[in-house]
Amino acid sequence: MGTLRLxxxxxxxTAGCEKxxxxxxxxxxxxxxxxxxxxxxxxxxxxxxxxxxxxxxxxPVFQAKGDWCEEHGFPESxxxxxxxxxxGKPDHAVTxxxxxxxxxxxxxxxxxxxxxxGIEWVRVLERKNTSALVAPARLAYDATRLAQVNARSPGxxxxxxxxxxxxxxxxxxxLVIDSxxxxxxxxxLEAAKSRVATGAExxxxxxxxxxxxxxxxxxxxxxxxxxxxxxxxxxxxAAALSILGAGGGGLGGxxxxxxxxxxxxxxxxxxxxxxxxxxxxxxxxxTRAMWADLEVADGDLPRVAVGQEVRLTFQxxxxxxxxxxxxxxxxxxxxxxxxxxxxxxxxxxxxxxRANMFGQGRVAASDARSTLSVPRAAIQRVDEVAFxxxxxxxxxxxxxxVKLGQGDAQSIEVTNGLKAGEDVVTIGSFLLKTETSxxxxxxGCCEND
Numbered sequence: 001m002g003t004l005r006l007x008x009x010x011x012x013x014t015a016g017c018e019k020x021x022x023x024x025x026x027x028x029x030x031x032x033x034x035x036x037x038x039x040x041x042x043x044x045x046x047x048x049x050x051x052x053x054x055x056x057x058x059x060p061v062f063q064a065k066g067d068w069c070e071e072h073g074f075p076e077s078x079x080x081x082x083x084x085x086x087x088g089k090p091d092h093a094v095t096x097x098x099x100x101x102x103x104x105x106x107x108x109x110x111x112x113x114x115x116x117x118g119i120e121w122v123r124v125l126e127r128k129n130t131s132a133l134v135a136p137a138r139l140a141y142d143a144t145r146l147a148q149v150n151a152r153s154p155g156x157x158x159x160x161x162x163x164x165x166x167x168x169x170x171x172x173x174x175l176v177i178d179s180x181x182x183x184x185x186x187x188x189l190e191a192a193k194s195r196v197a198t199g200a201e202x203x204x205x206x207x208x209x210x211x212x213x214x215x216x217x218x219x220x221x222x223x224x225x226x227x228x229x230x231x232x233x234x235x236x237x238a239a240a241l242s243i244l245g246a247g248g249g250g251l252g253g254x255x256x257x258x259x260x261x262x263x264x265x266x267x268x269x270x271x272x273x274x275x276x277x278x279x280x281x282x283x284x285x286x287t288r289a290m291w292a293d294l295e296v297a298d299g300d301l302p303r304v305a306v307g308q309e310v311r312l313t314f315q316x317x318x319x320x321x322x323x324x325x326x327x328x329x330x331x332x333x334x335x336x337x338x339x340x341x342x343x344x345x346x347x348x349x350x351x352x353x354r355a356n357m358f359g360q361g362r363v364a365a366s367d368a369r370s371t372l373s374v375p376r377a378a379i380q381r382v383d384e385v386a387f388x389x390x391x392x393x394x395x396x397x398x399x400x401x402v403k404l405g406q407g408d409a410q411s412i413e414v415t416n417g418l419k420a421g422e423d424v425v426t427i428g429s430f431l432l433k434t435e436t437s438x439x440x441x442x443x444g445c446c447e448n449d
Contacts, residue, residue: 155179183252314359
């Protein structure tokens with residue numbers, strides 16, 4: 001509004017610099033009061049300062065800004081006919097001597113006249129009007145179905161069994177690494193196993209000697225402690241080696257296996273390369289499920305919540321529309337974009353969805369409300385007054401001035417003037433409109449054969 005006000009001030013200021021055209025004298029002009037900031041134009045239902053009916057020279061300003069309603073001759077952003085909810089004068093409150101008043105009746109003398117004239121009507125229905133919130137969307141892998149395979153111990157790649165694009169099953173061998181650390185651990189494990197075996201034999205012998213009185217109890221306890229330590233070392237080494245994988249040939253070889261079913265999407269290793277624990281060697285993704293991440297502006301976040309339905313379309317998929325449910329709304333807003341991530345899980349059994357596809361999502365916002373809707377054919381206008389004809393009986397039809405809301409190509413919302421269950425005329429409403437313009441209207445009704 002600040003930019004608009006500045007544009008208006010500039011127009012008025014530059015207008016004073018031009019050569020004044022013939023017009024009223026300064027005395028006559030001074031008699032007209034200047035627009036008061038914030039005051040409404042009582043005649044046209046918009047702010048006096050931007051009323052293009054009273055100030056036609058403002059028209060080019062709004063047209064240049066692309067803010068212009070050709071149908072009604074007002075700025076589109078404040079048009080009281082298209083957007084009565086923005087503070088303009090409601091449709092049903094606009095004064096017009098030509099428009100039929102509320103409650104004016106058109107009466108036919110015969111019951112079959114309406115049918116002969118082709119007049120048709122529909123029932124006013126109440127429906128859930130859900131305003132849609134549109135946000136950009138990007139497809140990403142489901143992080144719970146993505147695995148990055150890295151080395152368990154430093155070593156040299158000895159064998160590589162898969163490549164990018166390969167489909168793998170959980171537990172399938174991926175590659176073999178020959179590691180000196182693993183070789184050393186295996187050697188220590190064998191030594192620990194030998195000590196356990198020796199310790200078990202010593203323990204049995206010491207028990208016999210103690211029983212025969214040939215050895216002290218203290219010696220038996222020392223042997224038991226030595227055997228327990230050997231067993232603990234054996235268990236620790238065995239557990240560490242089991243994490244690495246089964247033997248891959250040779251004392252130091254170990255095998256990396258697929259942690260899940262999926263497709264190999266990245267390979268960053270070759271045979272003979274020295275690898276370390278912090279390197280990602282392979283990436284495996286189960287693409288049967290994906291995530292659609294929406295970037296929702298912080299001002300729209302109060303309108304979204306977990307469980308709301310979302311309809312998604314993506315570039316490259318044509319008119320294919322997907323449906324999902326919000327599973328996560330980020331508690332943080334990106335400080336750069338001022339948006340928060342909203343996640344929608346999607347099934348992808350046939351693999352048509354691919355990571356980093358861009359599109360948009362339409363969220364059924366949580367501010368849904370019940371409204372009345374009628375076909376656009378039912379709406380008639382005189383000057384700036386919108387009205388409909390309500391069927392009272394087989395022979396009587398009544399005018400109703402209505403306030404209009406949002407609509408589409410077929411129907412429009414009626415926010416005031418009608419009730420659910422009433423019948424409004426669609427085909428033939430223009431015929432009834434012409435009847436209301438006859439001179440016989442003065443009696444409060446129009447009687448027709």
